[in-house]
Amino acid sequence: MASSTVAPRAFIQQQNLVEQVADYLTQAIISQHFLPGERLSEVQLSRDLGVSRAPVREAARLLESRGLLISKPRRGFFVRALNAVELEDVFDLRLCLERHAFHRLVERYTPEAKRALAQQVEVLCEAAESNDGTRRIEEDLQFHRLMLHYGGNERLLRAFDDLSHELRLCITLITKTHEAPETIATSHYKLLDALDSGSTDACREAIDYHIGVARKFVVKGVGETGDGSDEESADEDVLPR
Numbered sequence: 001m002a003s004s005t006v007a008p009r010a011f012i013q014q015q016n017l018v019e020q021v022a023d024y025l026t027q028a029i030i031s032q033h034f035l036p037g038e039r040l041s042e043v044q045l046s047r048d049l050g051v052s053r054a055p056v057r058e059a060a061r062l063l064e065s066r067g068l069l070i071s072k073p074r075r076g077f078f079v080r081a082l083n084a085v086e087l088e089d090v091f092d093l094r095l096c097l098e099r100h101a102f103h104r105l106v107e108r109y110t111p112e113a114k115r116a117l118a119q120q121v122e123v124l125c126e127a128a129e130s131n132d133g134t135r136r137i138e139e140d141l142q143f144h145r146l147m148l149h150y151g152g153n154e155r156l157l158r159a160f161d162d163l164s165h166e167l168r169l170c171i172t173l174i175t176k177t178h179e180a181p182e183t184i185a186t187s188h189y190k191l192l193d194a195l196d197s198g199s200t201d202a203c204r205e206a207i208d209y210h211i212g213v214a215r216k217f218v219v220k221g222v223g224e225t226g227d228g229s230d231e232e233s234a235d236e237d238v239l240p241r
Helices: 002-030 042-049 053-065 084-107 111-128 133-151 154-177 182-186 188-197 200-221
Strands: 069-072 076-079
Touching (some): 053 076, 084 200, 111 182
16 A cells, blocks of 8 residues: 555656756746757756756657657757748637637626736736846736636637747747837737727727737748757767657
8 A cells, every 4th residue: 555655646746847847948948048949958958957867858758749849860859940830820820719719708808807907918018128038928928818718718728828838939039029029018908908898899800910910020030040950960968759
């Protein structure tokens, strides 16, 4: 009986460590510490983080499933470099999710939802004035997550959460290519105005414009980028697939 209680506890501890490493890698990718196309070194990461190579490897596999890394046979893991077609696909799916959620939200726009969304825009604007790019991205995503939450479809919200990993990369590109990043935050007020109008047509127009502008800046700003394919053979210093 004793052994049956030890194994699950050890598994949970291991999984928690993997998630911590995954969180570190996610933030490092978003902050451009690891650039698109860059190969990750398992040895260096395990040394920097003070952990064994196993959780680093598992974290890399987890981020591959989230669309932040890609694996190449016998060469290891690389930071994903989204091309224009992939970016269009991400924003197309995002528009489908948020357009439907916005339509649901305008029919369920309670005082609680209005207060929560208005407060989140204020937080987002505050974050936009800081030098913390990661916080700006997270607060931006939180606004849209709240929008889906108050839309009242938890499965729709889970689909957004799955997409949000790739969206972090996209929003990073927006802040790099937008001439005035602070306007990204204030643009959310137009979404609140549309909700206040109570018009489903106004809401559809507002969310289409909001996401359409973001897509324009991202796709326009993406040039030809390398994917690390010029690297030769893999060795023990890279993350094996």
